[in-house]
Amino acid sequence: MNTAEAAIISEQARFQQLLEEHKRLVFKVVSTYAWHSEDQQDLAQDIRLQLWRSFPRYDSARNFSTWMYQVALNTAISWSRQSKARAKRLVSGADLALLPAPIEPEDSNELYVLIQSLDELSRALLVLYIDERSHAEIGEILGLSTGNVATKISRLKARLRIEAADQN
Amino acid sequence: MDKQEFSTAWLALENRVEHCTAQQATLQLQINKDRLTRHQGRMRLVPTWDLIVAGLAAVWTGNFVADHIHGLLTRPVAAIPALLLFAFAIVEINLSVRHFIIAAALDLGQPIVESQRKIANLRRLRVKVTQWVFAWALPLWVIFPVLLGQFIFGVNFIFAVDRGWLAANVAFGIAMIPVVNWVLQKSKFAVSLQDAITGKQVSETEAFLAELAEFQQA
Numbered sequence: 009m010n011t012a013e014a015a016i017i018s019e020q021a022r023f024q025q026l027l028e029e030h031k032r033l034v035f036k037v038v039s040t041y042a043w044h045s046e047d048q049q050d051l052a053q054d055i056r057l058q059l060w061r062s063f064p065r066y067d068s069a070r071n072f073s074t075w076m077y078q079v080a081l082n083t084a085i086s087w088s089r090q091s092k093a094r095a096k097r098l099v100s101g102a103d104l105a106l107l108p109a110p111i112e113p114e115d116s117n118e119l120y121v122l123i124q125s126l127d128e129l130s131r132a133l134l135v136l137y138i139d140e141r142s143h144a145e146i147g148e149i150l151g152l153s154t155g156n157v158a159t160k161i162s163r164l165k166a167r168l169r170i171e172a173a174d175q176n
Numbered sequence: 177m178d179k180q181e182f183s184t185a186w187l188a189l190e191n192r193v194e195h196c197t198a199q200q201a202t203l204q205l206q207i208n209k210d211r212l213t214r215h216q217g218r219m220r221l222v223p224t225w226d227l228i229v230a231g232l233a234a235v236w237t238g239n240f241v242a243d244h245i246h247g248l249l250t251r252p253v254a255a256i257p258a259l260l261l262f263a264f265a266i267v268e269i270n271l272s273v274r275h276f277i278i279a280a281a282l283d284l285g286q287p288i289v290e291s292q293r294k295i296a297n298l299r300r301l302r303v304k305v306t307q308w309v310f311a312w313a314l315p316l317w318v319i320f321p322v323l324l325g326q327f328i329f330g331v332n333f334i335f336a337v338d339r340g341w342l343a344a345n346v347a348f349g350i351a352m353i354p355v356v357n358w359v360l361q362k363s364k365f366a367v368s369l370q371d372a373i374t375g376k377q378v379s380e381t382e383a384f385l386a387e388l389a390e391f392q393q394a
Contacts, residue, residue, distance in 0.1 A: 036186070036190055039186070039189040039190050039192075058284055062283065062285050065283050065285055075285050078285050078286060078288060079284040079285050082284040082286075082288055082291045082295075083284060085288065085292055086292070086295055127387065129289075129292075129387070129388070132288055138179070138182060138183055138186055148287065149287065149288060150287060150288045150289060151286075151288055151289035151290045151392070152287075152289065152391075152392060156392075156393075160391075
């Protein structure tokens with residue numbers, strides 16, 4: 009084995025280890041943007057692949073989970089927008105038979121409805137808030153100022169409170 | 177629903193995703209890899225194809241003009257098709273190269289708002305290129321055989337064909353519109369293409385860019 013091959017294998021092992029340590033982060037993002045089992049598989053796979061492709065650009069001075077959230081959320085938002093576009097095309101093509109069956113959320117109906125009511129960017133904010141990230145880190149991940157994050161979280165909480173009250 | 181309840185419900189969701197992922201991971205891995213490779217291939221295929229075709233068209237028309245420069249100077253009208261095709265090819269090369277530069281600079285490890293803005297801009301560029309190609313492809317498709325005739329036989333069909341023949345062709349083109357329309361409605365790809373040509377995708381992308389700007393404001 010030459011030096012270049014050894015370096016690649018070592019890089020792969022490092023990536024696998026970091027991914028394993030932070031694997032729940034992928035599940036958090038996937039469960040926010042995809043609901044069908046097949047969609048979840050697709051999105052999880054897309055996120056892992058994008059993480060691997062972006063890994064050479066990862067600056068090890070940065071917090072890995074912050075970087076990982078950026079890649080995972082970016083991938084999920086793009087995936088979600090493409091899924092919507094695909095669904096629209098199916099409907100406009102009168103190909104309704106190909107649409108997935110209605111979702112049957114089991115024990116998390118309330119949560120599902122609340123998340124579904126949010127746009128893609130607000131969902132990203134919500135997942136970071138629930139994961140108890142600091143306002144500074146949320147700002148870094150989303151590209152917002154800390155003050156802006158605080159305002160948005162406060163609005164989001166108020167909105168969720170109203171939505172939850174409506175459901176009850 | 178307070179934050180604690182929310183977190184518990186979320187954890188249940190995560191566990192379901194983890195369980196599901198573990199169960200199907202081996203089976204799905206290859207399928208998903210193939211699907212993603214195909215998708216990424218398609219994303220690169222269109223601008224690569226555009227670049228190759230435009231490159232060949234630019235070289236060919238450039239050679240053609242150089243070879244026939246004296247004839248074209250004595251009858252400048254005959255140079256119009258070649259120059260139009262040449263200009264089209266240059267703009268197309270420029271747009272394809274721009275696409276590759278923006279795509280290469282795209283880093284998903286950047287803040288969400290910034291990355292999504294770049295992705296949306298790239299998408300808008302791609303859709304506009306599609307619109308632009310379709311706007312010019314039809315008139316240039318008429319020019320192309322004219323140039324080919326000039327190049328191979330030394331005959332400019334603009335001056336050679338009679339008006340009846342041209343009128344029959346125009347009538348045939350008009351008659352084909354409902355047929356093309358029917359085909360477009362039957363294909364998902366064609367519906368997507370139609371959305372691009374009519375500007376629906378551009379307006380959707382611009383709405384998302386506005387959403388990003390609004391999100392960034394306090």
